[in-house]
Amino acid sequence: MGRKMEWAAREKHMGGIPRKIVFLAVGSFAKAVTSLLNTSSIHNAETLIRLVRSRPPGIPLLTVSNHMSTLDDPLLWGFKGFPSLDAKLARWVLAAEDICFKNFLLTYFFRLVNCAGKCIPITRGAGIYQEHMNEALECLNNGAWLHTFPEGKVSQEDAPIRRLKWGTASLIVRAHVTPIVLPIVHCGLEEVMPEKFFPDRRPPFPLCNKNIKIIIGEPLEFDIPRMRQTAISISRDLSCTYRGWPIISPYGLDEAAQRCLYSAISEQIQTAMEGLRNAGKSFLK
Numbered sequence: 653m654g655r656k657m658e659w660a661a662r663e664k665h666m667g668g669i670p671r672k673i674v675f676l677a678v679g680s681f682a683k684a685v686t687s688l689l690n691t692s693s694i695h696n697a698e699t700l701i702r703l704v705r706s707r708p709p710g711i712p713l714l715t716v717s718n719h720m721s722t723l724d725d726p727l728l729w730g731f732k733g734f735p736s737l738d739a740k741l742a743r744w745v746l747a748a749e750d751i752c753f754k755n756f757l758l759t760y761f762f763r764l765v766n767c768a769g770k771c772i773p774i775t776r777g778a779g780i781y782q783e784h785m786n787e788a789l790e791c792l793n794n795g796a797w798l799h800t801f802p803e804g805k806v807s808q809e810d811a812p813i814r815r816l817k818w819g820t821a822s823l824i825v826r827a828h829v830t831p832i833v834l835p836i837v838h839c840g841l842e843e844v845m846p847e848k849f850f851p852d853r854r855p856p857f858p859l860c861n862k863n864i865k866i867i868i869g870e871p872l873e874f875d876i877p878r879m880r881q882t883a884i885s886i887s888r889d890l891s892c893t894y895r896g897w898p899i900i901s902p903y904g905l906d907e908a909a910q911r912c913l914y915s916a917i918s919e920q921i922q923t924a925m926e927g928l929r930n931a932g933k934s935f936l937k
Contacts, residue, residue: 679737686730689860694731696868712792712831719801721845743797744770780819792827808842813925821917833872837928840864867932883913
């Protein structure tokens with residue numbers, strides 16, 4: 653399957669005018685909802701802002717967070733002091749195809765929307781090697797900032813971080829340069845956009861006078877060469893059901909080794925996110 657309406661996300665599409673208009677509108681919307689209509693408390697905002705603004709050239713940034721509402725992005729980036737109106741600093745984000753890209757108008761809008769047309773459609777259930785994951789990988793290889801929701805779906809329960817999907821881990825492994833991985837955990841947006849405001853329906857507009865809390869962690873370190881060798885060693889004694897994944901060259905990672913490696917990386921990210929979730933209860937009261 654080809655990449656869906658990729659041309660609409662290009663910077664030079666129609667002289668860049670549509671994306672600039674949509675970018676300003678969405679950025680202003682995020683600022684208004686997060687910072688004006690609701691109360692937001694941020695822990696360690698300076699780390700995120702520093703990595704977005706001034707990380708070393710060519711080094712990609714991969715932020716990961718829990719998924720509390722359908723408006724997590726762009727509202728996560730609407731807090732005071734964050735450069736959410738600067739298109740050059742904006743993130744790319746993976747977005748569910750069945751929600752954001754189900755018809756021509758929505759596809760065009762979301763290819764333009766959320767910080768200058770940087771939404772990449774992901775088909776749920778299509779696996780970690782679907783074509784649009786390659787588009788996300790290209791973003792990292794270009795040194796860009798990519799945001800993912802590795803839990804894979806919205807959950808509005810106050811519960812531990814769920815087992816993470818392996819797509820994010822696969823991007824970390826396959827990137828030419830190992831990205832800076834920054835965990836983020838938040839709460840309160842599930843009250844701004846509750847899934848069941850009406851019986852099984854969301855409200856038509858974001859709700860006001862809610863408390864939004866965003867806890868930003870410290871960058872995670874992954875020794876990919878060491879983890880790769882460990883995964884190869886462990887996988888020799890494992891048996892699994894194969895799905896036909898490609899071998900990762902030049903390291904010779906077969907599917908069994910990839911599973912071990914992606915699992916180890918995902919567990920490390922999940923542990924960090926759960927630690928932030930617990931720490932956030934004392935950070936922001």
